[in-house]
Amino acid sequence: MIALKYLQAYPATLQDKVRELIAQERLGEHLAKRYPGRHEVQSDRALYAYVASLKQQHLKNAPAIDKVLYDSKLDVLRNALGLHTAISRVQGGKLKAKKEIRVASLFKAAAPEFLQMIVVHELAHLKEIDHNKAFYQLCQYMLPDYHQREFDLRVYLTWRELPSTINVNHRE
Template sequence: MIPLKYLQAYPVALQDKVRELIAQQRLGEYLARRYPDRHDVQSDKALYAYTTALKQQHLRNAPGIDKVLYDSKLDVVQRALGLHTAISRVQGGKLKAKKEIRVASVFKAAAPEFLNMIVVHELAHLKEHDHNKAFYQLCTYMLPDYHQLELDLRIYLTWRELPGSGGER
């Protein structure tokens, strides 16, 4: 049986469907049909603009974001698709927290829906720190099909690791 590390928390019946697509060598075809496009947010500057526009649209009262960038050091194997951090620095006599969002650089070549899902996830952490009910409600408020996109993103990550996938569609 093929281990599906990104899909372990999902029902066995769903995992079996993914295994069947893998066995038929049709998982890449499934993804290409559902997500045929690639986004054009390629630079850190464009990612910052993209993220702040989403924040302005959905989370106007959330703390500001000081930095957004693609990070080649984020390891999707360790489940870090994106990171939100608050870097504390002393400026003058005050302690300031700089909010940063980092997105794994593997998503430079992903579908726009996957980038959107990751950015929404990291933005939700500006208001909710834990992955609790309120966090996921906020994610679905910003992106109504959040849960389907999260599942499909996990399927995409599974596909990327298959021998012969080339890591990209």
């Protein structure tokens, strides 16, 4: 049986459906049908503008974001698809915090829906630090189908790690 490390928290019935698609060598095809497009947000500057636009649309009163970038060092294996940090520095007797959002570089080639889900997740951390009920309510406020996209993103990550003989025909 194939271990589905990104889907371990989901019910066995969902995991079995994913395993069935893998066994039929149709998981890549399934994902391509659901998410056929690729976004055009390729540079750090474009990513900053994209994040700023979503922030302005949903979280006008949240703290400003100082830096947004794609990060090739984020470790997807430890569930770091994106990262929200606040770096505090003393400047002239005052404590200043700079907010940063980093998105794993592998999402440069992903569907726009996956990039949006990652950005919404990181933006929600501006208001809610912990992954609690209020955090997920905020994610759903910004992206009503947040939970479905998170599941599909985890399926996508599972597909990316399949041996190349299974997904060679569907690689981006």
